[in-house]
Every structure is written in C-alpha cells, then in structure tokens.
Amino acid sequence: MKSTDEIVRDARFLRELPPEQVDGLLARASFKDATRGSSIHLQGERAHSLYVVVEGWVKLYRMTPCGSEAVVAVLSRGESFGEIAALPGEVYATGAESVSDARLIQIDGADLLHAVARNADLCRAVLSASLESNRQLVQQLEQLKSHTGAQRIADFLLDLCKDETGSCTVVLPYDKVLIASCLGMKPESLSRSFRRLADYGVRIVKDRAIIQSVERLMEYTDEDPSSAWSAKTCKAN
Amino acid sequence: MKSTDEIVRDARFLRELPPEQVDGLLARASFKDATRGSSIHLQGERAHSLYVVVEGWVKLYRMTPCGSEAVVAVLSRGESFGEIAALPGEVYATGAESVSDARLIQIDGADLLHAVARNADLCRAVLSASLESNRQLVQQLEQLKSHTGAQRIADFLLDLCKDETGSCTVVLPYDKVLIASCLGMKPESLSRSFRRLADYGVRIVKDRAIIQSVERLMEYTDEDPSSAWSAKTCKAN
DNA sequence: CGGGCCCTTGACGTTAGTCAAAGAGCGTGG
C-alpha cells in the first residue's frame, strides 16, 4: 500500500519534477474528498484547478446537446486532470465526476498559473501530463474506429491485467454501465459482447473476468474484424 | 493571403509567445516541403521534431496491428503536431503524412528540449498547443460515441462553414476516402450518409457541399439519434 | 417483504461494413 505522499509524487505530472519543487507546489495544494457521484467540475466551467487522483475513480465526460453523456476517460490513483487550469482564461473541455468515493489533491489554478510562468520544470511536468492524456485519447480513438465492441472489451481487460501472461483473473473496477459508456456502447451490447468473448476463453462471473490465456486475447484484439468469420469457421472444423 | 511569417506566428503554439522569442526559435528552424503522400514521421519513431503546417494538409494516423489505418486528425495552416518532441526520449503516438503537397516548419527536438527547459514562456506555448489538440480529440471522441455517421458528416460540414449562417456552399478540402476515414467510416458509408443529409437540405455536387440552411443542419447534429424516426415521421405527415 | 437498481436476455429495427460492379473524371499515349 502506497502512502498518499508516494502516490502524489509518482503522479505522471510530478514524477520528473525535483522533489523540492513538488514540496513547494504541494504546500499550496489542498485535499478534496468527493463522495460517489459528486461533481468535481463541469464542462464549460472556467478552469480553476488541476487535480490529482489519490484514491478512487473519477470519470471525465462530455454532455451532448441532446442530453446523453459520453465518457472520455476514467482516472484512478496517480492520474491527473484539469491541466488546462495552467493556462489563463480557459474552460474545462469535459465534466469530471467521482464514480466512487475519492480523494483528490487540488492545485489552485491561479497558483499554478504563476508557478508555471516562472518555472520551466513545472511547466514541462504539466506538458508531460497533457501529452500522456493525449496519447490515451489517440489510442481510444483508434480503438473506436477500428475495433468492434468485443475487441474493445478485450483491450480493456488486457489493460487491467497489465503485464500478466497465461491465465489470470481481474476484477472489473467499476460497474458495467460505466464500462459500457467508457467503451462507447450500451450496457446491453456490453453484456452480449462479453458472451462473445467466451469463444476466446473469457468468462465473466459477477465483477470478475477470468481469462484463460492473455496471449489468446491479445491475438483477438489484433485481429481484422472482417476476418472474424474465418476464425470462427476454422474453429468449427 | 497571409505571408508565411504571419501564418507561423499565428500558429496556436506561438501565438502568445513574445515576438523576440519566436524569432529566436525560428532562427533555428527549417522549412520542409512534402509532396502529396510522403511520410513526415512514423508512429513509434523517436520524436525528433515539432512541426507547424504552413501550407497544405497533413494527416495524423494510427496503424492497427491488422494493417488498417485510423485517421486521428487532419491538420492545415497554422496547426502544429509532434509537440511530444519537447520531451526527452519519447516516441510519436501517430504517423504523419502529407495528403497534399505541403510546406512545414520543422523545429528540431533537441533545440526545443533545451529551449523549453530554460524558457517557461515557450514551454507554456507548447502546452497550449497540446491542450488544444487534446480538446479536439475529446470532441472527436464525443462525436464518435454519440453521433451517427450522418451526424458526424454534418458536424464536419458545419466546421467547414465556420460562422456562416443561412445557406452556404463549402468545398470539401480533401478526397472522400480521407473524409470517411477521418469520420470513422468507410467510403461507401460516407456516400450513403451524404444522401441521407439530402433530407436536411444538403446537396453534394462533386467536391462541393451546398447547404440550404446552416441552422437546420445544426439542429440535426444535436438531435438524439434514437428520435430520428420521429423527425422523419413528422416530416412525412 | 417490497422496491429499486444493475444486469441479462429476447425480439426487432437501424446503421454501418463487405463484396461486387459499374459510372465518372482524368491523364497518358497512340
């Protein structure tokens, strides 16, 4: 179990910053506890703070004009959001809401604004976090555009088992409604796609996914969707 | 017609930088001309340069393991990419390829790395560009997750007509294969979706889109996809 | 025990991908 301090210092946007600078920054930061379901900031709101997740889960989402929401990311321990608060006069591009009880570090935007102007190291740290988030968004776009729902689930599961190999069991970190939204589909589709993964050695029991072979699943995510039938046909023979 | 110099200085990531600093940076930058279809950098390649588009179109794309490509962005005059070159030892998350003859400013990563470490203003400029790209990715994700193909096309067209109102005609800036890929669909689907927009006062003639009413199209993009049938039904009566 | 929420399942309609073919525009070379 990491201490709060370790988690914060290991956050992407502080990891490469000299410790004494982290101290200075944190001295002016504050904790914020958020209960499940509470809003942290709204889309379109003037960006006033940058946050680091210490504990729990936070979703970033977009509300569409017609009222539905699209989840853009779900962040956990050590990840940050609201980097845009480091620039003057900007607004949040997404809303942020805790999806579990959560503890955050809140870094005031006005502070950050000044610190970033004087301190290139800190600015680079924020840049690093922003570019990382960029990378994740790009990856998500790629998945949406070229993977089927079932493949996106497979990616999601593989992310959860990190560097495991062979068989492994992972706990689904939040409820399936949220997972579905995360992966750009409806809960019903998620449910059905889960069953499709049974052919590839994945079983879902409650909130656990039992994966027979990580390698097999990795093959599946890389498969050309249009050749799915042939894989099935082969198996049938 | 803007001069090259104006375009570069008005680029997102240089706009708010003091002119004398821009001078210093540009003094060490070079032009790069790319013919249509030529690769500018590869996905996974060590990031060596940041680029600003002066003229032409550049696509950023991801190659999937199964060989298909997903276009992440298409950039034009004044937009930048490869910001990650401002950090040490990183790789490009996307490939970049010119989709027309193009002229770029190439800023060497090693230079940038040093400049950014010493100069908080410059670092903030890069951060600003990165956050802007972030915003665009988020918007694209939202569209993919909650809009139908036809709605995404409508968004795309509305982007092209900027602040026009009433009726207007826009030129499709690149070929339909690329537009389709951009919007996350196949050329065939694009073609069919275009026809669907006829019901909303959009006609496609060659590489021009004639929009009867920008307002009407905006209503359509904001519509709940699942209520599309009711709109049609109403119209029929 | 009852109500609410999450999850699953079934039936059905819509949307988008696939495969195949044909038309349109364009440059090249005869």
Place this chain on the structure above:
DNA sequence: CCACGCTCTTTGACTAACGTCAAGGGCCCG
C-alpha cells in the same frame, strides 16, 4: 482527338454490429 487505363465515387445486395424496447432475474437495503 480519341481510346485506354487509372482512381475516386456511387450503387446494390447482403451480412454483421449495435441500439432500442420490453421483460425478467438477482441483489441490496429499507
């Protein structure tokens, strides 16, 4: 100038993927 081949685009028929609506089961909590 025309025929040819090329690429881009459209169309049709079919299939797969996903959303929608409705119903039902499991579970927690009052």
